[in-house]
Amino acid sequence: MTIEWVASRDADVTYPAAPWDMVGQLWLSIFKLRDQVDGADETNGASGVRPAGVYGAAFVSYEVGSPLTYSELLVARLVDAGSYGKRVSITDIWVDSPASVAGGRELWAIPKGLCDFESTSAGGRVQRTSWSATLDGAPVASARFTDVSRSMLRTPFKGSTWQQREADEPGPDREVVAELTGSARALPCRGSWDFDEQGPLAWLAGKRPLASFRMSDFSMSFG
Numbered sequence: 001m002t003i004e005w006v007a008s009r010d011a012d013v014t015y016p017a018a019p020w021d022m023v024g025q026l027w028l029s030i031f032k033l034r035d036q037v038d039g040a041d042e043t044n045g046a047s048g049v050r051p052a053g054v055y056g057a058a059f060v061s062y063e064v065g066s067p068l069t070y071s072e073l074l075v076a077r078l079v080d081a082g083s084y085g086k087r088v089s090i091t092d093i094w095v096d097s098p099a100s101v102a103g104g105r106e107l108w109a110i111p112k113g114l115c116d117f118e119s120t121s122a123g124g125r126v127q128r129t130s131w132s133a134t135l136d137g138a139p140v141a142s143a144r145f146t147d148v149s150r151s152m153l154r155t156p157f158k159g160s161t162w163q164q165r166e167a168d169e170p171g172p173d174r175e176v177v178a179e180l181t182g183s184a185r186a187l188p189c190r191g192s193w194d195f196d197e198q199g200p201l202a203w204l205a206g207k208r209p210l211a212s213f214r215m216s217d218f219s220m221s222f223g
Contacts, residue, residue, distance in 0.1 A: 003067050008102035015103030016067040018178075018223035023065040025216060026184075027129060027145045028058040029191045029209035037203040050091060050203055053077055057193065057204065059131040059143060061119065070097035071117035073133045073141060075201065079162065084177055087162035092201060094133060094140070107223060109163035109176040115140060125151055127214075139196040141204075147189030149216035156183045157215075182220030189214040 004017040037050040060072040074093040081087040094115035095101060104110035113135075121129040125148055132142040158181045165174050191212030195205040 006103070006106075008099075009106060011098065011102055013099050013102050015099040015106075018107050019221045020067055020103070020223055022062050022067075022218075022220050022222060024060060024062040024218060025214075026058055026060045026218060027131070027143065027147075027189070027191065027212070027214055028056055029143070029193060029212040031055050031057060031204055031207050032210055033203065033207075048091070051077075054210075055091070055204070056088075057141070057143075057201075059117075059119070059133075068097055068100050068103075070095050070100050071119065072100075073115070073117070073131075075204070076161075081162040081175070081177075084162055084175070087160050087177065089162050094135065107176075108161065108178045109165040110161070111163075127216075135200065138199060140199045141193060141195050141201055143191060143193045145189050145191045145212065145214060147187060147214035147216070149185050149187045149189065149214040152185040152187045152216070154183050154185055154217075156181070157186070158182075178223045180220055180222045182218055184215040184218035184220075186213060186215045188212065 005014040006017050007014050032054055033052050036052050055075055055077045057075045062070050072095045074090055076088050076090045078086055079089045090110050094113045096117055101112040101114060104112040115133050115135040117133050119131045121127060127147050129145045133140040161178045163176050189212050191209050195201045197205045
């Protein structure tokens with residue numbers, strides 16, 4: 001399949017035109033935020049309001065077979081997007097690919113930033129995986145997972161994201177919806193997280209996951 005590449009408006013990078021057909025691995029945990037977090041905090045870099053509610057935090061590895069290969073840390077929540085209905089909105093996200101940053105922001109208003117990642121994975125039927133993300137050398141989050149997802153049959157999934165562009169961001173629409181469909185070997189897993197108390201996800205520090213899941217060998221069309 002031929003991939004069309006688009007030149008970024010603001011930087012000397014190109015990114016794939018939508019949709020992005022991605023393959024890889026995902027580790028997701030669900031958290032409950034009991035109280036709203038308001039505004040920016042100069043000590044940790046958090047920005048914007050984080051309403052009370054249920055959030056998902058995930059580490060993702062986009063692998064060979066994708067138009068871009070990179071690592072990702074994201075936090076998202078389910079929102080009422082008015083006429084669009086219930087959609088997932090990404091509140092915080094970092095990758096280690098400038099092309100992914102540019103494409104995510106320009107195509108879908110996803111507020112991607114850059115950070116660094118380390119990950120290890122070992123085991124046979126039982127997989128043990130660890131992740132860490134750092135921003136300018138300072139820790140953001142780390143996580144450890146144990147799963148047997150690769151023994152699961154492949155099942156389909158679908159969903160969508162809804163994002164709002166900032167007033168000063170270029171783009172034809174203030175609200176942007178991106179559809180995703182795919183399949184994966186998915187099962188609940190064991191997961192534990194550490195969010196740095198001085199980092200941009202400090203508002204999740206000390207919280208334990210309500211549940212964790214692994215999507216192994218996913219294949220997904222996004223956008």
